[in-house]
Amino acid sequence: MARVSTRRVVFERVTILLITILFLLPVFWLISTAYKPSNQIFSAPPRLTFEPTFDQFRQAFAIFDVVSLVRSSLVISIGTTVLSLLLGVPAGYALARSKSRFAPGFAYFFLAIRMIPAIAALIPFYLLMRDIGLLGTWWAVIVFNTMLNCAFVTWMMFSYFKALPPDMEEAALTDGCTQMGAFLKVAVPTVRSGMIACALFCMMFSWNDFLHPMFLTTLDAKPISVALLTAYGTKDITWGTLGALAHFSTIPIVLMALFMNRYFVQGATNGVQ
Amino acid sequence: MxxxxxxxxxxxxxxxxxxxxxxxxxxxxxxxxQGIGYSFYKYNLLRPARTQFVGLQNYIDIFSDATTRKAILNTFQFTFFSVGLQLVLGFALALLLWRDSRFNRAVLAFLLIPSTITPLVVGLIFKAMLGADYGIIGYFLSDAGIGPRSGLLTDAGTALWMLILIDCWEWTPLMTLILLAGLKSLPGDVLEAGQVDGATAWQRFRLLILPLMLPSVFLALTLRTMDAFRVFDSVFVTTGGGPDDATNTLMLLGVKEGLQFFNVGFASAVGNVTLLFIALIATMLLLVVRRADVRINGK
CATH class of the missing domain: 1.20.5 (Single alpha-helices involved in coiled-coils or other helix-helix interfaces)
Known part of the structure; x- marks a missing residue:
């Protein structure tokens, strides 16, 4: 695309900038509620100026055990991510390198897991967790989310390994390297960016998830997403307090996606091929 | 050896x-x-003694009951319009962002924020903004005489459309990203040939870009359709399926029946029907992709 007039570039940039700002307005609104005094968030007519305050944060910390909520979210999402990668990366590698005619079929099977509406498996899983006594704990959520995520990781890593010629591993194997050595020392380092993309997506999925923990965890194990929902239904919690609490749910994941944008783009576009 | x-x-x-x-x-x-097994039983966790085999009755109920039929229709309407709108908007944005520059990459990173934010929080934001009394959008609309008095999310005529709007806000950026990747992998020589021939921008789009983009478009459609069909978070938070059943969807119905009323048998049937619909839609879209692929590579 050569020879484009400066005028057109400026026009395109202004358009896209305006659209992006429009997309970000609701986020700004949410963030701003946390710094407004309660009587200025909603007023008829709504007003655009306010005197900033940190009262809402004080309120949020007074009502919620924010640290424990964030810790639950972290345990669930890091646990899910680690387990999904431990299961999914070797499986993706094996399916990509296998010469068996069943290998592509298995890869598509893992992709198909993506289609499952959670509710179809969640109810029997709920009963299963109740029977073995894990219902209400972090483990119940981690076990279920790992199933969904490791299938996704297997498919993603299958396509990453598939795009990588096997020559280097074969050379290492003929040089007397062990099978595990060829996998860990030769194959895995070359797909590092793919693994980071997978980890980012697993983190995002589990951190943002609230349907599964809502039913699978109890009060002391609930993550911040579930707390936000229960807080919403309560009368004495104002919108500002909710906005303050929402900071802890949205800001970490948005920052992660912004700083790891390269991997986000890579993962989102790789997942469709 | x-x-x-x-x-x-x-x-x-x-x-x-x-x-x-x-x-x-x-x-x-x-x-x-197990869920398939449960779906043939009348099985409520609160009354386990009254469990009985009912054959296909749960499935018959899904398609004959007015509430569940409404949920099926809503799910299809929601999926069709939100994915359709996202495709058009996403394609336009992808074309705007096509030129590879530092500016465009930075804008894309920020544009993706709605797709990374917790969907539950998205629901809360829009519920607050669309409220007729104090919501920043809802107030001005109802003040100007546009939109229902009771609020856009609580009026049966507009609620589902508001959910479609929320979904578009949330997922158009991801659609843009996927289509942009498709645009960037197009063969450069073909596009330059179009420019040399003096084709107008619209002709270039319709005759060159669109046919080459068909596989990307259908893959993006497949992916987003599967997700939209399972919409839950934003609906659960904003309307909870109401008013009446105006915004009830299949996932919402299944979750309510199964995990709130503990109607395990019926909820399992709802889950299986949802899965079946998704599998059917995905298969249809993938068949179209394959045909589009053959047509392009055949040329």
Missing amino acids: HYSFANRRRLFLFLMATPAVLYVAAVGLWPLA
């Missing part, structure tokens, strides 16, 4: 794949199979 190496290699790869396959089978497929 060579033979034994090949065998050892095969065994190694087999062992590497086994844990994931077994895990997904045990935690995913086994509950799914």
Whole structure:
């Protein structure tokens, strides 16, 4: 695309900038509620100026055990991510390198897991967790989310390994390297960016998830997403307090996606091929 | 010697794949199979003594009951319009962002924020903004006489459309990203040929870009359709399926029946019907992709 007039570039940039700002307005609104005094968030007519305050944060910390909520979210999402990668990366590698005619079929099977509406498996899983006594704990959520995520990781890593010629591993194997050595020392380092993309997506999925923990965890194990929902239904919690609490749910994941944008783009576009 | 190496290699790869396959089978497929079993029973956790085999009755109920039929229709309407709008908007944005520059990459990073934010929080934001009394959008609209007095999310005529709007806000950026990747992988020489021939921008789009983009478009459609069909978070938070059943969807119905009323049998049937619909839509879209692929590569 050569020879484009400066005028057109400026026009395109202004358009896209305006659209992006429009997309970000609701986020700004949410963030701003946390710094407004309660009587200025909603007023008829709504007003655009306010005197900033940190009262809402004080309120949020007074009502919620924010640290424990964030810790639950972290345990669930890091646990899910680690387990999904431990299961999914070797499986993706094996399916990509296998010469068996069943290998592509298995890869598509893992992709198909993506289609499952959670509710179809969640109810029997709920009963299963109740029977073995894990219902209400972090483990119940981690076990279920790992199933969904490791299938996704297997498919993603299958396509990453598939795009990588096997020559280097074969050379290492003929040089007397062990099978595990060829996998860990030769194959895995070359797909590092793919693994980071997978980890980012697993983190995002589990951190943002609230349907599964809502039913699978109890009060002391609930993550911040579930707390936000229960807080919403309560009368004495104002919108500002909710906005303050929402900071802890949205800001970490948005920052992660912004700083790891390269991997986000890579993962989102790789997942469709 | 060579033979034994090949065998050892095969065994190694087999062992590497086994844990994931077994895990997904045990935690995913086994509950799914159990769910199919439950769906043939009238089974409520609160009244386990009254469990009885009812054959296909749960499925018959889904398609004959007015509430569930409404949920099916809503799910289809929601999926069709939100994915359709996202495609048009996403394609336009992708074309605007096509030129590779630092500016465009930075804008894309920020544009993606709606797709990374917690969907639950998205629901809360819009619920607050669309409220007729104090919501920053809702107030001005109802003040100007546009939109229902009771609020856009609480009026049966507009609620589902508001949910479609929320979904578009949330997922158009991801659609843009996927289509942009497709645009960037187009063969440069073909596009330059179009420019040399003096084709107008619209002709270039319709005759060159669009046909080449068909596989990307359909893959993006497949992906987003599967997700939109399972919409839950934003609906649950904003309307909870109401007013009446105006915004009830299949996932919402299944979750309410199963995990709130503990109607395990009926909820399992709802889950299976949802899965069946998704599988059907995905298969249809993938068949179209394959045909589009053949048509382009055949040319």
